[in-house]
Amino acid sequence: MLNILSLKKIMAITERLRAATKPIHIQLDHAFYPMIQQVKSTADYLELLKMFYGFYQPMYEQLDQYLNDQVVNAWSQRRKPSWITDDIDVFASASYYIKSSNTIPTINNIYEALGAFYVLEGASMGGTIISKKIAEQIINDGRGFSFLNAYNKENPIMWNKFLNTIDNIPLNEEQQEEIINAAKNTFITFHHWINQAHGISKRQQLSTGAGY
Numbered sequence: 189m190l191n192i193l194s195l196k197k198i199m200a201i202t203e204r205l206r207a208a209t210k211p212i213h214i215q216l217d218h219a220f221y222p223m224i225q226q227v228k229s230t231a232d233y234l235e236l237l238k239m240f241y242g243f244y245q246p247m248y249e250q251l252d253q254y255l256n257d258q259v260v261n262a263w264s265q266r267r268k269p270s271w272i273t274d275d276i277d278v279f280a281s282a283s284y285y286i287k288s289s290n291t292i293p294t295i296n297n298i299y300e301a302l303g304a305f306y307v308l309e310g311a312s313m314g315g316t317i318i319s320k321k322i323a324e325q326i327i328n329d330g331r332g333f334s335f336l337n338a339y340n341k342e343n344p345i346m347w348n349k350f351l352n353t354i355d356n357i358p359l360n361e362e363q364q365e366e367i368i369n370a371a372k373n374t375f376i377t378f379h380h381w382i383n384q385a386h387g388i389s390k391r392q393q394l395s396t397g398a399g400y
């Protein structure tokens with residue numbers, strides 16, 4: 189009979205990642221979905237975009253130190269923070285301040301970078317569901333969804349190319365653990381961030397009429 193150690197050896201790292209992060213992804217979806225349901229105007233959507241930027245931008249600053257086109261397929265085309273600012277510019281009427289998350293995980297090496305990026309990039313898989321829901325709830329001309337729609341019809345292709353990247357890197361058990369722990373940590377800290385940022389945004393809207 190297979191023991192856990194030999195099972196780990198035959199599972200692709202991406203299968204292990206999916207299995208290890210499934211419960212945290214479900215928890216995040218449950219917390220996040222009500223926030224999406226509360227997006228009823230372009231101003232609400234703007235706050236959601238700022239919340240994403242506050243996490244993605246400082247994360248990408250770290251990821252850029254370890255990832256490039258040689259490590260990850262089409263890294264230079266996977267630039268989520270600039271898509272978020274493009275979307276923000278559609279809705280922001282004046283200059284704005286975006287608070288950065290102070291809970292982002294520290295990335296120390298290429299393995300942790302890959303684990304963290306698995307989470308940030310994977311969000312595009314749910315992104316199309318989220319963008320459809322928001323588009324039903326707000327009135328706009330259809331612009332401002334480049335982040336959530338990401339690669340559009342190419343989403344599954346881009347996702348699979350990224351998964352192949354990780355599966356083709358020779359990894360020992362310690363490196364695999366680093367990838368998995370970084371992914372878990374990214375899910376958890378993102379979850380903390382959305383709770384915190386959502387709270388700030390709601391409080392400020394109540395007191396000043398403006399978002400964070």
Ligand code: HEM
Pocket residue numbers: 205206213216217218220221224306307308309310311312313314315317318375378
């Ligand atoms: C309510 C919000 C969300 C919904 C409804 C949702 C839904 C989904 C769905 C349906 C998939 C599977 C897509 C497929 O296999 O074709 C998926 C995958 C994924 N999502 Fe989410 N998601 C949400 C939020 C997020 C967020 C905020 C993140 C990260 C910050 C995230 C990270 C991931 C990852 C990493 C995967 C890939 C899992 C794998 O390896 O197959 N999701 N999501």
